Amino acid sequence: MPTTPIKLAVIVGSTREGRFAPVVANWFTGHARQRDDVIVDVIDLAEHRLPVVLPTFGADLATEDAEALAAVSVRLSDADAFAVVTPEYNHSFPASLKNLIDWHHQQWHAKPVGFVSYGGLAGGLRAVEHLRQVFAELHAVTVRDTVSFHGAWTRFDPDGHPNDPEGCAGAAKTMLDQLTWWARVLRDAKAVTPYHA
Template sequence: MPETSTPEPAAAGAGAPLRLAVIIGSTRQGRFGPTVANWFAGRAAAREDLDVDLIDLAEAPLPALGHGPGSVRAGAQIAPRLAAADAFVVVTPEYNHSFPAPLKNAIDAHNQEWHAKPVGFVSYGGISGGLRAVEQLRPVFAELHAVTVRATVSFSNPWDRFADDGRPLRPEDCEGPAKYLLDQITWWAIALRNARAAHPYAS
């Protein structure tokens, strides 16, 4: 299983595995997100070049945020894990053509943790497969100085696509897209990690 412990930020060497934070963006009761996220995190963890941290926002709830010290304290629970990451993959459903409010809350509770790092998306939903939520997330992360990768893994009607044990019923439909996304995000993660090490990012 991908680890879920809180990592200590460390200065990674050029050849060190990349730390990938996979974020479960839905917190609703009865959500399908953990099934999709656990599958994808397992695919990522199978790679030697990735160290995976699975972050479930339902286990790190944030109150409604404003500005000031309270907002800083609210985000402190997952802030070290986000700061330690070299890259992120957000697993999101689509609610009414958009993404969940708790996900936006978690994004807004942090700032520099996202800077100059790549973000990928795994989405799920009805016939659209959650892609409208993804397109709304891209400008949000752009505002936070993050780079979103083009490749996306999406599942339309995912409830019919996974077995009870969490495995895809047709792995040939999703294993290729997952590898493509992971290949893209690791390329960007290496490039941006090296750039941050050579020149501190000016935000």
């Protein structure tokens, strides 16, 4: 039975100069775009200068900040599921990613979140564990399986292709299968009964 494809927002969480994030994100989005059941929207936080300071109580955001926020907010609202591409900084995830998350609330409600992490020995998994707690607070469902690159800088060739394409492709398929299952189930459920946090 044909179903409407899942709208998957791939969030690229690192904004640092010289970041490795585009290599990992480009590989993952290329893999996701091969699926017939997924429409990919890449939200690269380096391309969106979100405000970092809340306005004083009762004050409005500056026009430029409000526009930057609105441009991202509508894309998060439209998404059925999220894949977060994150490095691990000091045993956790980047401030730019926390800033994006904290500016939004209902956009995450009753939607699944998967993780593509990278780093040194831990492969970004400590960042993922912190993100699971944050997304639980936002009424999101995190999927169990992740895609993780340990020693990420040695895992890709100069053209951005993984040295172990079968292993990471298998991990990506498992995670995307879980994401799309949850996204369909939750999307259908919300169509019948709206979710209230």
